[in-house]
Amino acid sequence: MSQFRSGPEQDVRVQILNSFLSAPHGKLQDLASLHRDxxxxxxxxxxxxAPWYFEHGEVRDHKVLFVAHLxxxxxxxxxxxxxxxxxxxxPYEVARVLDHAKQVIGKTPRSLRSAIQHYLRTREANPRQLDRAALRARSALKHLYASLRLKxxxxxxxxxFDEQPPADSPQALLKQLARAESAEEQARLIIEGGIPYTTAIGAVRTITPALLVALINAMSPQEVINALASLKRRGAFDHPxxxxxxxxxxxxxxxDQRVSTMKVKKAIEAAQPDEATTRSLLHVADQRVANKVVIRRPTALFIDKSGSMTPAIExxxxxxxxxxxxxxxxxxxxxxxxxxxxxxxxARKRRPTLSDWEQAFKFVRAEGGTSIGAPLAKMTREQVYVEQILVVTDCGENTPPLFHTAWQEYRHALGIGPSVILVIIGQHSEYFERQLVEAGIEVTSYHFTGDYYSLPxxxxxxxxxxxxxxxxxxxxxPLPQRPLSSTQAVTQA
Structure with a gap:
């Protein structure tokens, strides 16, 4: 488990923030004790x-855990x-909340049952929303009804449950889609039913440009990004x-607030699109990041390129x-x-993209010893002013200038003691962190375990x-407050 240290005691507030960098997808049980503590x-x-993270966070596992534990x-x-x-x-996240509450926490209070019942009844009251949920998350919805014995x-x-979808539902159109002979008929059914790409693609036998247009029209921007490699394989990029x-x-x-920053970059790696599409995707990623926060403190990023630190460079x-x-x-x-x-x-851009940074790092190779104080000493000589330093390292410092000494010299020369955030990769020694704390340096430490989706x-x-x-x-x-029922409102009045 990742650690945070600020003095001899761990700060539980920053420990949970720290977990954002190390949370593996789909392994809620690995983080359950952290949320419980x-x-x-x-x-x-x-x-x-919890509400702060619902607005700012991207890792859905944490949202599930916050709801389950609250x-x-x-x-x-x-x-x-x-x-x-x-x-x-x-729906699939609600199912995970229920399973985590029952199987890991060991209880399903009445208020949680009420929340899930309201969730399901709200969708039942909106046939379009119910149809869409049933099409995309049928197993999760069945699980919720069955587990709580809700009618x-x-x-x-x-x-x-009856396998008899109403005639006006996408599910009924999906059955027609499987029997449709012409691409035009298939496209019409996809558009009318809003049938998602992952569902429709398995029901059709031949992929034509007209069918691809219908499929893409029915997709959200995030779904297009997720399916980019699949669309490319099916010839979508070959037709203007x-x-x-x-x-x-x-x-x-x-x-689109639903678009995940890091999934955009993973889509680029998987699809290897043309240069224009890559630029568009990188613009999407940069905009999504820019919509979140603004950093106004002068900042330095130090990267350990010593032997075995290839992951740090990436x-x-x-x-x-x-x-x-x-x-x-x-x-x-x-x-x-x-x-x-x-x-x-x-230098041609004010805001460099990932491809620009990859170009900048092109000749950087992991080799040599480790002097984490070397870049800070260089900044002291060149009078480079920063207020915070982000260091990607395994903390294996073995060559002077040592960081804590260089930090003191920097503070004396520039009149500022920058805070330090360590992003630790791989096995590491706590000795380096202790040195910084003993030197009076404000330090936050994260143990990164490879989940790039959580970096934002x-x-x-x-x-x-x-x-x-x-x-x-x-x-x-503020804590979100459950709306009053009509009975409660009358009682309070």
Whole structure:
């Protein structure tokens, strides 16, 4: 488990923030103890952290855990907040909340059952929303009804359990789609039913340009990004009309709050699209990041390029691109072994993209010893002013200048003691961290375990002048309050 140290005691508030960098997808049980301990040791902070994370966070596993632990807590205010937050989740996430509450936490309080029942009845009241949910998350919905022994409404019963979808439902059109002979008929059914790509693609025998247009029209921007490699394999990029439609969807992705920053970059790796599409995707990623936060403190990024630190170099490219997209202050990047080297992207852009940083790091190779103080000593000589330093390393410092000594010299020369954020990769020694703490350096330590999707969660931690101000921002988020039922409203009146 990742660790945070600030002095001899761990700070539970930053420990849970720290977990944002190390949370593996789909392994809720690995983080359950962390959420449980945070709730027990600092319930006030944990309660406010949940709505803050729902707005700023990208890793869905944490949203599931926040709802599950708030919903099963001893505090009615937290159970009410969980009731509200659960309504924002996708059906498969609600199913994960229920399973985590039952199987890991060991209880399913009445308020959680009420929240799920309201969630399902809300969808039943909106046939279009119910049809869409049943098409995309049929197993999750069936699981929710069955686990809580909730009687489905007539339409839900027909869609999920009776295998007799109403004639006006996408499920009925999907059966027709499987029997349709012509591409024109298939396209019409896909458009009328809003049948998602992953469902429709398995029901058709021949893929034509007209069918691809219908499929893409039915997709959200995130779905287009997720399916980019599949679309390319099926010839979507070879037809100007289809390619133009893909480009239109990507243009919409910049303002779509559902689009995941890191999934955009993973899509580029998987699909290897043409240069124009790659630029569009990188623009989407940069815009999504820029919509989150603004970093106003002069910042330096140090990258350990000593032997075996190839993963640090790869991680640094991602971090440099993310920070470049949101920083409104000077930003300096240095790679180091026993010496320090300034890394600069092409000068043609104010906001370099990931491809620019990959070009800048092209000749950087992992080799040599480790002097984490080398880049700071270089900054002292060159009078480079920063207020925070992000260091990607395994903390295996073995060559002077040592960081804690170089930090003292920097503070004396420039009159500023920059805060330090360690992003630790691989096995590491705690000795380096202890040296920094004993030298009076404000240090936050993260153990990164390879989940690139969670990296944007680091940005809010860089965006505020101090760690205390970040906590203040989180504490300013009000707990969501469950709306009063008509009976409660009359009673209170």
């Amino acid at each position: 945070a709730l027990e040791r600092d319930p006030l902070f944990y309660g406010h952290l 919903a099963t807590s001893a505090y009615p205010e937290f159970r009410g907040a969980a009731w509200v937050l659960l309504q924002q989740l996708a 489905p409404g007539p339409r839900a019963q027909a869609l999920l 009309e289809v390619k133009a439609l893909i480009d239109q969807k990507l243009a919409l992705a910049s303002s 991680l640094a490219k991602q971090l440099a691109a993310l920070i470049s997209a949101v920083i409104e202050a000077p930003f300096y990047v240095y790679a180091f072994d026993t010496a320090a080297f300034s890394i600069e992207p092409p 969660n680091l940005l809010p931690l860089l965006a505020l002048p101090t760690r205390a101000e970040l906590v203040d921002e989180i504490m300013a988020y």
